[in-house]
Amino acid sequence: MGATRYQAMKRHGGFQIVALCDTRLDHMEGYREAKYQEWKECIDACEPQAVVVCTFNMAIPDVVCYALQRGMAVFSEKPPGRTLEDAVRMQKAQQETGTILKFGFNHRAHNSIIEAKALIDSKLLGDVVCIRGVYGKAGNSEFQSEWRNNPELSGGGILLDQGIHMLDLMCYLTDSDMHVINGEVSNLVWKEMKTEDSAFAMLETDKGQQISLHSSAIQWRHKFDMDIICTNGYIALNGLLTSTRSYGEESITYYRKDLGMKTGRLGKPKEYTMCFDEDFSWDIEMNEFYDVVMKGKELINGRPEEAVRVMKIIKEIYGYKQGDVR
Numbered sequence: 001m002g003a004t005r006y007q008a009m010k011r012h013g014g015f016q017i018v019a020l021c022d023t024r025l026d027h028m029e030g031y032r033e034a035k036y037q038e039w040k041e042c043i044d045a046c047e048p049q050a051v052v053v054c055t056f057n058m059a060i061p062d063v064v065c066y067a068l069q070r071g072m073a074v075f076s077e078k079p080p081g082r083t084l085e086d087a088v089r090m091q092k093a094q095q096e097t098g099t100i101l102k103f104g105f106n107h108r109a110h111n112s113i114i115e116a117k118a119l120i121d122s123k124l125l126g127d128v129v130c131i132r133g134v135y136g137k138a139g140n141s142e143f144q145s146e147w148r149n150n151p152e153l154s155g156g157g158i159l160l161d162q163g164i165h166m167l168d169l170m171c172y173l174t175d176s177d178m179h180v181i182n183g184e185v186s187n188l189v190w191k192e193m194k195t196e197d198s199a200f201a202m203l204e205t206d207k208g209q210q211i212s213l214h215s216s217a218i219q220w221r222h223k224f225d226m227d228i229i230c231t232n233g234y235i236a237l238n239g240l241l242t243s244t245r246s247y248g249e250e251s252i253t254y255y256r257k258d259l260g261m262k263t264g265r266l267g268k269p270k271e272y273t274m275c276f277d278e279d280f281s282w283d284i285e286m287n288e289f290y291d292v293v294m295k296g297k298e299l300i301n302g303r304p305e306e307a308v309r310v311m312k313i314i315k316e317i318y319g320y321k322q323g324d325v326r
């Protein structure tokens, strides 16, 4: 992600990247900027105006809080630390220092999500009544030993790593907070792994909308699907454009209720589909960060309170776990 964010800053053109930091020098090979292996030394030596944090989850809160306390603006990757307490700590540091803190929930800036949000807000399809989301990936032979599945470094499994994006989208699209009705976090296949490979949750928004989430590391393929059912139609989001294109073509399909069946057969109505073949999400996020820092614009996406909101939901889902994976 460090490389992805670096490239987005370069494409933007308004950033002057003064230094890079990674505990592993070999991960910074080929870059011309000053290189550090210790983040505090890097921040102290360079005194940048802004810091972009893309480390393992464990390091995120310390780096974020330190930079904020030194008056620097911070863009940090999701998840906002390993726990709700981490997220609250960073939110407090932001409030106390009055500096800028944005978290990278880049899925909001995917084309299909931008269209879905506009469609929902237009009320063309009425009100959202329920959402069903599936976000799944395939683990490979190294999956069990990845840092993402070391609870010390990551804080949680697939729910915290990937499910968090979908939960954030569900809050964003309904413009609401959610509470958990039921949840199950389990190790269905990777039994030895210390973090979950599956999470199921039933949730309800503050507006009474019913939400279901299946977050999976045992889908054995990459999959992103979200069905948004509204009073007067539906929206189907399928696929998500990434650099590997492994989540399939990204599309949004919608149908406006037509009970008289003037526009199609019962059960197979006339739908409208838009497909996308470019992912601008990284650029949109960096652009927003730049505009907030340099032009004093209001931060809309990835606000600390949104980070706390989603971490509260995740904590609640983990709380439903039978046994003790975490």
Ligand SMILES: NC(=O)c1ccc[n+]([C@@H]2O[C@H](COP(=O)([O-])OP(=O)(O)OC[C@H]3O[C@@H](n4cnc5c(N)ncnc54)[C@H](O)[C@@H]3O)[C@@H](O)[C@H]2O)c1
Pocket (backbone or CB within 6 Å): 001, 002, 021, 022, 023, 024, 027, 037, 039, 054, 055, 056, 057, 059, 077, 078, 079, 104, 105, 106, 147, 161
């Ligand atoms: N927005 C997204 O869609 C998205 C996608 C993938 C990962 N992420 C997030 O980005 C972060 C990094 O994930 P990744 O996939 O790039 O992992 P990665 O393993 O590819 O890269 C992490 C890098 O951080 C370095 N690092 C770890 N601890 C450090 C420390 N204390 N100081 C300096 N460097 C340190 C590692 O050496 C490594 O080079 C995670 O928080 C992850 O959740 C977000």
